[in-house]
């Protein structure tokens with residue numbers, strides 16, 4: 281979940297959201313049979329069904345099309361959108377064909393609805409306590425709008441230690457037996473994806489998994505963008521989050537298609553990891569549904585902890601810690617929802633546990649929140665599946681670029697480079713009181729310079745920093761064209777919000793309702809930031 285951002289060796293820190301890392305293939309060929317018979321995987325306890333010839337052939341065809349599609353880098357938002365729609369259609373057909381495999385690994389949605397998850401909490405609590413989780417102040421409960429969460433069972437004081445989870449009860453790839461760990465370690469994937477693979481292996485182990493009581497209380501479905509329908513995504517079109525969300529969907533589809541290719545179409549795979557990825561895919565019942573579930577579990581719940589922690593002997597010898605952080609799931613603690621505040625969870629290397637203190641006093645019966653870290657609402661929506669309406673760290677990214685046909689582009693690029701700004705840059709529109717980030721102001725000022733003005737500013741690049749400040753002395757015409765440009769740009773961005781969304785019925789908290797609400801909240805926050813900035817810019821246009 282990336283709830284912690286501090287870069288302190290004894291503190292958890294926020295990991296980057298899952299990113300590319302396992303695309304590519306391998307030299308050796310994985311074998312895939314298509315006999316229609318069920319095959320016992322290496323977990324012995326679970327049987328991953330093998331698809332018969334026809335559905336397998338159809339799947340091979342669909343996944344080949346999917347891979348060819350998502351390997352194309354779209355050149356503009358329209359292309360990106362069309363690719364997303366085609367990708368979604370292919371994935372829907374793939375999901376249907378893979379249903380028997382999915383059923384063997386992932387229970388149906390109903391099975392892990394909030395009520396059913398809650399029914400498993402007693403077993404989970406016993407399991408957690410037996411593994412050293414300490415909690416005397418909160419209980420897991422269903423909370424409208426949050427699914428499950430933590431509620432105070434007594435008054436809690438600010439700063440009081442509320443939950444501790446020992447290192448051995450934290451799930452990471454280090455929790456797997458050596459052979460499986462090695463299988464994953466050989467992937468050129470980022471740490472959070474290694475955790476995804478570890479979770480799939482453990483999930484496929486079913487009843488034999490030592491982590492089953494924990495895995496059983498995880499949601500079966502998430503509100504991450506991987507679960508959005510095109511109609512839902514459509515409501516985000518032309519907002520700043522749309523492209524980020526669509527890129528995330530494309531990345532995950534590409535990783536899935538790459539692994540599928542290694543397993544079932546090895547002749548088409550390239551790279552150095554074909555055998556491992558292929559074996560992994562066929563042995564642990566990987567299919568798109570299972571992959572997006574595991575990715576979403578990790579995206580919404582992960583944190584970083586030291587890779588190893590061990591107390592040597594009982595006679596008080598030194599603790600052994602390995603500070604190299606590893607992506608991990610922290611049972612029980614990860615039932616806490618996000619509320620504004622500050623990070624109060626850290627890894628206590630003396631006790632060898634994740635320790636969570638109350639960020640504020642909390643009365644009995646109230647929800648106990650933790651702070652997930654400084655993120656924008658775009659990041660919350662894409663990585664965590666919700667939006668924080670009270671987010672103090674929110675801003676809206678806008679993309680600006682120098683035109684390759686601009687004869688002065690090179691001169692402009694030199695000044696921008698002196699400011700550390702790329703030719704194609706993602707720049708911030710901020711809420712009050714700043715509104716326009718210094719880099720955005722500087723970019724637009726450079727963008728609006730004449731040839732003479734560019735020569736003037738290039739002659740003393742050390743002074744270029746002044747362009748980031750609102751009171752930088754510039755010629756009146758130049759200043760006017762800068763603010764006018766910003767005004768037009770913001771007006772255009774706000775036009776995306778003109779068409780009102782149909783009101784949503786608040787008749788319960790099913791997953792779609794949550795997604796619809798998140799979309800509305802996101803739009804509302806982005807619009808409010810842009811509208812505030814527009815008003816501010818308008819004032820400057822008058823000057």
Ligand SMILES: C[S@@+](CC[C@H](N)C(=O)[O-])C[C@H]1O[C@@H](n2cnc3c(N)ncnc32)[C@H](O)[C@@H]1O
Pocket residue numbers: 281425426427428429498499503580581614615616617618619664665666667668
């Ligand atoms: C670490 S889990 C917390 C427990 C989770 N509610 C559950 O039922 O398992 C993070 C997820 O909880 C939900 N969540 C957390 N904080 C939230 C908030 N402030 N508003 C809405 N949903 C939130 C989101 O679905 C998020 O992906």
